């Protein structure tokens with residue numbers, strides 16, 4: 001009796017084990033791209049148009065040529081084609097070259113910015129004026145109208161320096177551009193909010209404030 005029981009248990013065990021083996025082998029197909037049965041297909045396949053596909057049945061009837069993704073705006077420069085754009089001189093080559101150099105400088109590497117970056121914009125009246133406008137939008141509330149560190153926010157957010165002080169009056173293009181882009185000490189980074197062209201124009205205006213009496 002006891003023997004029988006043991007035999008029965010062993011039989012069940014081996015039956016169970018072999019079915020696990022068979023099942024697990026059956027669930028592995030050789031078609032690696034076949035996901036098998038999908039229980040909630042809507043979770044895997046988006047209901048909206050796929051941006052990069054244009055297959056039958058997924059054609060957009062509103063956009064030209066049935067495209068799902070619209071063409072980029074004219075003049076858009078993909079990052080990897082910088083070199084081409086500079087050669088074609090389609091947009092300001094100097095700015096693009098400076099962008100490329102700046103992008104390769106790490107946020108902690110102020111020394112490289114100081115040594116390698118120079119303003120691609122001339123200090124024309126129009127450029128300085130454009131820089132002033134951006135300064136008024138992004139900097140004035142801390143740094144103050146004349147760059148004396150007395151903006152409204154600076155009353156609470158302490159430690160905003162004076163541009164014309166001995167320590168700051170000779171800061172060069174690269175140093176100021178780096179500070180705007182990556183922030184410095186208690187100042188936050190502005191690189192994601194202000195275009196590189198506008199950052200360079202702000203630099204022109206900060207230079208003017210460095211000389212302010």
Ligand code: HEC
Pocket residue numbers: 135138139140141142143153157158159160161168171176179180184185186187188190202206
């Ligand atoms: C929230 C307030 C705040 C805003 C906004 C701000 N700054 Fe600053 N800035 C500071 C503070 C604080 C410091 C001192 C940083 C430190 O040394 O800790 C500073 C330092 C600087 C310096 C000197 C860097 C150095 O090497 O000592 C420059 C140049 C500068 N800011 C330019 C700008 C410009 C240009 C803008 C606008 C794009 C701007 N800041 C926006 C607070 C601000």
